[in-house]
Amino acid sequence: MFTGIIEEIGTVCSVKRSGSSSFIEIQAKKVLEDVHMGDSIAVNGVCLTVTHFGGGVFRADVMNETLSRSSLGSLTSGSPVNLERAMAAGGRFGGHIVSGHIDGTGTITDIKNDGIAVWYTVSAAPELLRYIVEKGSIAIDGISLTVAKVTDTSFSVSIIPHTASQTILGSRKVGDIVNLENDIIGKYVEKLMKPSEAAPQSSLSMEMLAKHGFI
Structure with a gap:
């Protein structure tokens, strides 16, 4: 989960595409201070998983679903991007609840x-x-x-x-x-x-409540 408070602006180093997926490498500083493999970092609001990091750069895989629903597919080398680490449990909630799942x-x-x-x-x-x-x-x-x-x-x-x-x-x-x-x-x-069509119909009714003395 994120809060929408951007921590820094990173720079895209490279974008490698293969078929319907790709991976992206981004140069950063602050978000890498305590990074670990598998951490979540929001890139322009898209939650991505760190698959490699070192030398001030981290890499993340980008699925076809992510490319089709977001603007990440238009990023190129040199593009600036907003970066935010996942919210720490003891951190301040400065923005609002942001999932990193683009609509x-x-x-x-x-x-x-x-x-x-x-x-x-x-x-x-x-x-x-x-x-x-x-x-x-x-x-x-x-x-x-x-x-x-x-x-x-x-x-x-x-x-x-x-x-x-x-x-x-x-x-x-x-x-x-x-x-x-x-x-x-x-x-x-x-x-x-919205009631689910598959949900069973409730037997609760005004008549049933009256019959059992509730009204």
Whole structure:
């Protein structure tokens, strides 16, 4: 689990593709201070498993499912990436619950300055927008952000200078594709509210309660 608080910006050293999968090597510093084989590191919001590390570089395998649901397939040597280690049990919860499992991608359609802040508008598919609510949480490229506005086709966030300088969002341009992870709470609530067709029908009814003296 992650919190969406980016620890550093890493640099892609190489991307090797083979068929429908690939592996990626990333140069980093802070996230490698206590790294172990099998650790999870979020790369632009995508949870990847460390399969090799050394010399200030770590490697992770990227499956076809990950490539199809995220923007990692467009990374090349030299690309900057947001990095975050999995949350430590005793750490501060600075952002929101981020699983590192991308729901899909969006496209930046507008960027505008507003005093010290910068507004980013991102278009997304209806199946993603249904979980995005004003003043709710959204992870963009792994960054925990607060939704400022939602329309039928897009949503907007407003970021402070610190976020712009410490993440790759500050260098994003109109037309760029970004990874999106919706607030996990909304997805679970929706699932629990939908009765399963396979679930047995309950015998509980108003008539049954009355018969046994409950009403």
